Amino acid sequence: MVPRLFQPWADLLLDQVGLNAGEVLLDVACGPGTVSRRAAARLGPSGRVTGCDVSPAMLALARSKPAAGHSAPIDYLECPADALAVPAAAHDVATCQQGLQFFSDRQRGLRQMRRALRPGGRVGIAVWCSIDQSPPFAALAAALGEVAGSQIAAAYRNGPWGLADNGIAAEIERAGFTAVRASRHQLPVTFDGGPRQLLKTLAASGVAAAVAALGDAGQRALAAAIEETAAPLMHDGAICSETAAQLVTATTAS
Numbered sequence: 726m727v728p729r730l731f732q733p734w735a736d737l738l739l740d741q742v743g744l745n746a747g748e749v750l751l752d753v754a755c756g757p758g759t760v761s762r763r764a765a766a767r768l769g770p771s772g773r774v775t776g777c778d779v780s781p782a783m784l785a786l787a788r789s790k791p792a793a794g795h796s797a798p799i800d801y802l803e804c805p806a807d808a809l810a811v812p813a814a815a816h817d818v819a820t821c822q823q824g825l826q827f828f829s830d831r832q833r834g835l836r837q838m839r840r841a842l843r844p845g846g847r848v849g850i851a852v853w854c855s856i857d858q859s860p861p862f863a864a865l866a867a868a869l870g871e872v873a874g875s876q877i878a879a880a881y882r883n884g885p886w887g888l889a890d891n892g893i894a895a896e897i898e899r900a901g902f903t904a905v906r907a908s909r910h911q912l913p914v915t916f917d918g919g920p921r922q923l924l925k926t927l928a929a930s931g932v933a934a935a936v937a938a939l940g941d942a943g944q945r946a947l948a949a950a951i952e953e954t955a956a957p958l959m960h961d962g963a964i965c966s967e968t969a970a971q972l973v974t975a976t977t978a979s
């Protein structure tokens with residue numbers, strides 16, 4: 726999922742926020758370090774990156790992945806977004822790619838990012854648009870609804886896609902940021918392995934346990950259902966489609 730989905734989005738987010746060599750960047754909800762590593766490569770050896778996440782497993786994955794040569798050094802820290810264990814006013818840029826929707830207290834998380842930024846610092850936040858704007862995952866949700874029931878399908882939809890277009894820019898402004906700019910973007914996505922490969926993404930989702938509990942017969946039914954729901958997206962054996970996200974940039978008052 727990282728090279729297929731998250732890395733192209735990380736590059737676009739970093740283009741939007743704009744980085745200068747030598748800057749200090751904080752990547753909140755860094756997960757496997759997708760944005761952290763791409764940013765470190767852009768900032769170069771005189772820059773510095775800190776990636777924060779609540780999940781020790783994600784941080785272990787991030788630490789296991791080598792950074793490109795001539796990258797900024799990256800520190801990974803275990804801490805929640807609403808209690809960032811980083812110094813105040815010490816970062817030029819803060820990023821958060823597909824993490825905001827999972828915070829228990831989004832205002833607190835956003836205010837923590839603002840606290841970590843120096844005056845005039847920039848923030849870049851990415852949140853998926855509604856699931857119907859990312860057709861492969863809408864197809865997966867439809868198949869889940871058919872086989873696992875509407876509650877599990879709703880839990881899937883309301884996870885990564887739960888924030889959708891619901892006033893994120895206003896929420897970021899309320900957290901004290903200025904010059905808030907939100908824009909919708911679309912990127913192509915291909916699953917060369919077709920519906921079966923798409924199905925595997927459920928293992929890293931919030932409904933993984935519910936899907937595992939379906940048992941062998943349920944898994945076979947789900948595989949058959951996704952063949953049908955993803956059929957309109959198929960080209961030469963691959964799923965060829967797009968995903969859509971809102972990217973929001975803002976600054977702290979200087």
Ligand SMILES: C[S@@+](CC[C@H](N)C(=O)[O-])C[C@H]1O[C@@H](n2cnc3c(N)ncnc32)[C@H](O)[C@@H]1O
Pocket residue numbers: 731753754755756757758759760777778779780783804805806807821822823824827828829
């Ligand atoms: C979809 S992943 C995105 C990871 C990464 N930003 C990327 O683009 O690859 C969401 C991440 O948010 C993290 N997360 C969820 N709630 C969090 C919180 N309250 N504080 C910090 N991280 C959180 C999860 O552990 C997970 O690594």
